[in-house]
Amino acid sequence: MIDIAQQIAAFNTGRDPERLAMKYKLMRTSPFVFLRGTCHLFYARLPAGSVLDTSPTVWICGDMHLENFGSYKGDNGLIYFDINDFDEACLAPSLFELIRLLTSVLVGASDLNVSRAEALALCHTAVDAYAAALSVGKARWIEEETSTGMVRDLFDALHARTRVDYLNRRCELKGKRRVLRIDGKKALPVDDSTREKVTAFMDDFASHLETPGFYRVLDVARRIAGTGSLGVDRYVMLVEGKGSPDGNYLLDLKQALPSSVVPHVKTKQPKWASEAQRVVAVQHRVQAVSQAFLHSVEHEKRPYVLRGLQPSEDRVALSSWDGKLPRLEAVVNSMAELCAWAQLRSGGREGSAIADELIAFGSRKDWQLPLIELATQCETQIAADWKTYCDAFDGGAFKVEVKA
Incomplete structure (x- = not known):
């Protein structure tokens, strides 16, 4: 039993x-x-x-x-x-x-x-x-x-949704710059060490892109989202985007864990480079059009999925x-x-x-x-x-x- x-x-x-x-x-x-x-x-x-x-x-x-x-x-x-x-x-x-x-x-x-x-x-x-x-x-x-x-x-x-409205819901203004709203509902604070590590990861990732300045980190918090994955290592990052304060963007960085389904199927699984690669590869295969800005990455020698958070992201009521x-x-x-x-x-x-x-x-x-x-x-x-x-x-x- x-x-x-x-x-x-x-x-x-x-x-x-x-x-x-x-x-x-x-x-x-x-x-x-x-x-x-x-x-x-x-x-x-x-x-x-x-x-x-x-x-x-x-x-x-x-x-x-x-x-x-x-x-x-x-x-x-x-x-x-x-x-x-x-x-x-x-x-x-x-x-x-x-x-x-x-x-x-x-x-x-x-x-x-x-x-x-x-x-x-x-x-x-x-x-x-x-x-x-x-x-x-x-x-x-x-x-x-x-x-x-x-x-x-x-x-x-x-x-009816705009990026500014979206940012206003998730952030607050301090002078002429935005910071993430730490409300205990969508976000929790990070310590200084974690902030530095996540920022350093993002700086390194962005250095390989055409517009690294777009991804300059302005703020970091622990993200609260979902039900099954609550507690998994996950962050929301506020980045420069198209310019502060109203052109900022939000990114999600989430640790990828092994599938909990696999132990219960007899089907032989492919060998993936990482769990994040599995998540992103399958998403690319099954969605009609892939989500904008979706990447499998490594942070602190662990697999993570990095993606953009969008004003157009929502569920049916x-x-x-x-x-x-x-x-x-x-x-x-x-x-x-x-x-x-x-x-x-x-x-x-x-x-x-x-x-x-x-x-x-x-x-x-x-x-x-x-x-x-x-x-x-x-x-x-x-x-x-x-x-x-x-x-x-x-x-x-x-x-x-x-x-x-």
């Missing part, structure tokens, strides 16, 4: 205590947040010999759920809506991706005020959308012109479905289609299935109902695991000592 408290504590060993305490507190709030924070536990719980093993091998993001899709500016200057988290990316059976998405729909139903019947209906439509997209065999994408419903609402809202199920169905269907398109787009790369195999699988009908049944089993397991976690948390098992 799995000791839930022990597994979670062991997985999170070595993380920054202040942000880890935030993670543990968040995971106590609902089963859906618990699901987001325990990807490693989800895959450890999947039964062997299930319908999952009948699906073709593909590149997956590894942590597919309702909150891991969003908007971003591509390296061609256009804004897209796509999968946006690849920390757990690896080669795996294609249904590993979909089972986690379906489970997130069922587990997240309460947070979204969706009934049990509505959540199951969403699962059925998602499976249908995924299968249909695979069977067509052509990878597509979602940009503003092809978006609808709540995704279109997101694109429309982005028009799923709570705004306003009781109109078709609005929510459209978003979930888009997510399922994006899963299929990502798998088609990255097909035939280092062991992943080619399009013909994926088309054939999408045309089959024997895996769809068993997959939904498996998702309901996963939902039940997560509810039980969350209850166990809550009891342990309330009993003080996850108390983290944070130094003043």
Whole structure:
């Protein structure tokens, strides 16, 4: 029997205590947040010999759920809506991706005020959308012109955003220069030694670029973002950009850890130069257009992913479905289609299935109902695991000592 408290504590060993305490507190709030924070536990719980093993091998993001899709500016200057988290990316059976998405729909139903019947209906439509997209065999994408419903609402809202507004939310002015806002919600302070090391890293990285002055570091803080990765070594940097104060840019530097999915798949994985290379390479393969400014780097002899933070980066406000199920169905269907398109787009790369195999699988009908049944089993397991976690948390098992 799995000791839930022990597994979670062991997985999170070595993380920054202040942000880890935030993670543990968040995971106590609902089963859906618990699901987001325990990807490693989800895959450890999947039964062997299930319908999952009948699906073709593909590149997956590894942590597919309702909150891991969003908007971003591509390296061609256009804004897209796509999968946006690849920390757990690896080669795996294609249904590993979909089972986690379906489970997130069922587990997240309460947070979204969706009934049990509505959540199951969403699962059925998602499976249908995924299968249909695979069977067509052509990878597509979602940009503003092809978006609808709540995704279109997101694109429309982005028009009103400016870099100055974005900087004002994340920074504060001290005279004529900006500094990062240390609010305990988006950012925490760094000590002088860490600031010097991160600045020196960025100076060295920028020295190899055409415009090193653009990346001159003005300020550094520990970044607070996500749920599963809270506590991982991560920084936000304010850099000069196109000129202070309103032309500044924000960068994210995040340590890349091994995929928590890999120990639970039989598929042989490629040999990567680093975990950061894995994350960035898979992201390049599966996204229709790669995110602007995305690099695998090394800092303090450890792998990190360096990327830009953008005003155009956001998620769909799923709570705004306003009781109109078709609005929510459209978003979930888009997510399922994006899963299929990502798998088609990255097909035939280092062991992943080619399009013909994926088309054939999408045309089959024997895996769809068993997959939904498996998702309901996963939902039940997560509810039980969350209850166990809550009891342990309330009993003080996850108390983290944070130094003043």
